[in-house]
Amino acid sequence: MAINRLNxxxxxxxxxxLGWKIETNWSNLFTVFIVKCSKPFAVALMLTAMYTIASxxxxxxxxxxxxxxxxxxxxxxxxxxxLYSYAIIGEREWFRNIINIITAPTPLSVxxxxxxxxxxxxxxxxxxxxxxxxxSALNFGLNVSDIKFGYLIISLLFGFGSVVGLGxxxxxxxLITPRFSEGIAFGVTGAxxxxxxxxxxPALLPASLMAISNxxxxxxxxxIIRYCMFSYFRYDDPPLTNFLISSIIFCCISYLIYKxxxxxxxxxxxxxxxxxx
Amino acid sequence: xxxxxxxALRTIQARAYPRIIGSFRHPSWFLFEVGLPLLxxxxxxxxxxxxxxxxxYESYAVIGGCMLPIWFNVxxxxxxxxxxxxxxxxxxxxxxxxxxxxxxxxxxxxxGSMGTILFAVCVLLIATSLFDISFLWVNWWKALIVFIPCVxxxxxxxxxxxxxxxxxGRKFEYxxxxxxxxxxxxxxxxxxxxSLNIFLAVFGSIIPLTLGIDGLRQVLVIxxxxxxxxxxxxxxxxxxxxxxxxxxxxxxxxxxxxxxREEGTLTLRWQ
Numbered sequence: 379m380a381i382n383r384l385n386x387x388x389x390x391x392x393x394x395x396l397g398w399k400i401e402t403n404w405s406n407l408f409t410v411f412i413v414k415c416s417k418p419f420a421v422a423l424m425l426t427a428m429y430t431i432a433s434x435x436x437x438x439x440x441x442x443x444x445x446x447x448x449x450x451x452x453x454x455x456x457x458x459x460x461l462y463s464y465a466i467i468g469e470r471e472w473f474r475n476i477i478n479i480i481t482a483p484t485p486l487s488v489x490x491x492x493x494x495x496x497x498x499x500x501x502x503x504x505x506x507x508x509x510x511x512x513x514s515a516l517n518f519g520l521n522v523s524d525i526k527f528g529y530l531i532i533s534l535l536f537g538f539g540s541v542v543g544l545g546x547x548x549x550x551x552x553l554i555t556p557r558f559s560e561g562i563a564f565g566v567t568g569a570x571x572x573x574x575x576x577x578x579x580p581a582l583l584p585a586s587l588m589a590i591s592n593x594x595x596x597x598x599x600x601x602i603i604r605y606c607m608f609s610y611f612r613y614d615d616p617p618l619t620n621f622l623i624s625s626i627i628f629c630c631i632s633y634l635i636y637k638x639x640x641x642x643x644x645x646x647x648x649x650x651x652x653x654x655x
Numbered sequence: 656x657x658x659x660x661x662x663a664l665r666t667i668q669a670r671a672y673p674r675i676i677g678s679f680r681h682p683s684w685f686l687f688e689v690g691l692p693l694l695x696x697x698x699x700x701x702x703x704x705x706x707x708x709x710x711x712y713e714s715y716a717v718i719g720g721c722m723l724p725i726w727f728n729v730x731x732x733x734x735x736x737x738x739x740x741x742x743x744x745x746x747x748x749x750x751x752x753x754x755x756x757x758x759x760x761x762x763x764x765x766x767g768s769m770g771t772i773l774f775a776v777c778v779l780l781i782a783t784s785l786f787d788i789s790f791l792w793v794n795w796w797k798a799l800i801v802f803i804p805c806v807x808x809x810x811x812x813x814x815x816x817x818x819x820x821x822x823x824g825r826k827f828e829y830x831x832x833x834x835x836x837x838x839x840x841x842x843x844x845x846x847x848x849x850s851l852n853i854f855l856a857v858f859g860s861i862i863p864l865t866l867g868i869d870g871l872r873q874v875l876v877i878x879x880x881x882x883x884x885x886x887x888x889x890x891x892x893x894x895x896x897x898x899x900x901x902x903x904x905x906x907x908x909x910x911x912x913x914x915x916r917e918e919g920t921l922t923l924r925w926q
Contacts, residue, residue, distance in 0.1 A: 404826035404829050405826065405829070410829075413829060413830060413832050413833060414832070416832060416833055416836065416837050417832060417835060417836040417837070418836075419837075420836035420837040420839065420840040421836050421840075423840050424699075424836070424839065424840045424845060424846070425702065427840070427843075427846050427848075427851050428699075428702060428703060428706060428708070428712075428845065428846045429706055430851065431846060431847065431850045431851055432703060432706055432708035432709070432712045432846060433706040433707060433708060434706065434707030434708055434709065435707065436707040437705075437706045437707040437708075441705055441706060442706075445702065445705070557681065561683075561687040561691070564687075564691050565687060565690065565691060565694075568690075568691050568694035568695060568698075569694060571694070571695075571698050572694060572697060572698045572701070577698065577702055578698060578701040578702060578705060579705055582701055582704055582705055583701070
């Protein structure tokens with residue numbers, strides 16, 4: 379047991395360093411973060427452009443602030459999903475190393491947690507940069523004194539749990555998906571973009587999609603973040619209970635799916651089979 | 656001369672064939688190729704709805720969203736192709752075969768564009784029926800005048816980029832993240848970029864996708880569409896773009912091949 383604990387601690391530390399090296403070794407740190415932060419920043423610019431040239435008479439700046447806050451939080455989900463999926467694809471298809479990782483004393487889940495941890499600094503930098511620039515350029519009226527920091531930090535931490543859960547779900551599916559595993563990350567992020575209430579209000583969606591949206595923890599998470607950041611989004615109580623319940627259920631289901639996929643992959647004996655052309 | 660031409664055509668056909676057949680090899684690929692762009696279009700149409708935008712903006716988003724799979728195919732299946740061939744060991748076979756690399760890339764262009772255009776049409780049909788969007792289909796021939804040179808110029812850029820990617824090595828792949836959302840912004844894929852800022856639009860026109868999308872919106876969307884440049888001029892610019900990019904692709908391939916042979920890095924994998 380003592381050895382196991384040591385392995386988990388050392389394994390996690392080693393995989394964090396490895397993940398950092400893999401993701402940042404191709405250029406200087408500034409360029410790495412510019413490239414990594416470009417996606418949500420570009421989406422924020424697109425939303426601003428759409429609002430500037432296409433908004434109708436019934437639209438106001440709160441709608442844009444609503445969507446841009448969603449993009450800020452979305453950057454955590456996007457970077458984590460892509461990193462978890464790419465970690466599996468990279469180890470299996472490019473480095474051909476996944477069998478060594480699975481048979482190593484450190485569990486694969488611990489390795490994945492550490493290997494992909496760079497999503498956290500990327501997400502935080504995205505969050506701060508986008509919110510600061512958009513607030514100063516678009517005059518959203520964000521006051522530091524208005525921010526509920528206690529709520530914000532606690533909800534961010536709980537939300538990160540759901541993000542990790544999503545990462546394990548994507549990693550599990552990628553483990554048993556041949557050839558097109560890269561598409562899993564894009565497919566999941568694309569579907570969640572629509573459903574998670576990040577840039578689209580769930581009320582606008584058809585009833586069936588709205589029900590799915592309300593069952594996801596991310597919808598409530600992003601709503602709570604908006605509540606914490608801007609006073610004009612405090613027209614209702616934050617959906618804390620819904621968020622906690624949906625988060626716990628989502629994380630449990632995601633981890634079970636990940637474990638099942640890992641088991642199926644090992645059972646079929648094809649877990650290290652590189653399948654991409 | 657006749658034999659050369661025959662040889663070139665056979666090479667193009669041989670390289671195009673797996674691309675066309677391969678596109679339909681797995682039903683899941685079709686789902687991803689059509690489903691992912693469709694999801695983006697649906698998302699941005701709902702964003703437009705939440706901004707209470709006029710209906711024609713949804714048509715603009717559909718046209719831009721349908722052109723994006725072509726761009727992604729150019730970047731990920733054309734520009735990156737020689738690097739993948741190098742890593743999988745095929746590049747040395749290509750180089751030592753009597754077929755010229757330019758013909759092989761032309762074959763990829765023909766095969767890749769046919770498959771992708773079909774996917775783009777599927778996306779267009781599904782998106783228009785989902786959101787009940789109408790287009791001016793009587794202008795189909797004008798749309799083709801803009802669309803064909805746009806596709807050819809995009810793929811010619813892909814050919815030119817393939818040699819740059821091959822030379823630049825693995826680290827250049829990381830920059831491909833910039834080919835997604837940032838390109839969607841500067842090309843005005845989901846909104847008319849020329850209405851936002853003319854300087855940004857001119858800068859975005861470095862990529863022919865910007866002019867292609869703008870031209871298609873001019874001829875297909877019902878209602879007024881303000882653009883400083885007529886679709887006819889845009890089509891002419893795209894044809895010039897295509898010819899220049901093709902010439903550039905040929906020169907860069909020769910340059911890359913010579914340099915790589917001299918440095919001995921042509922078949923060196925994982926670099």
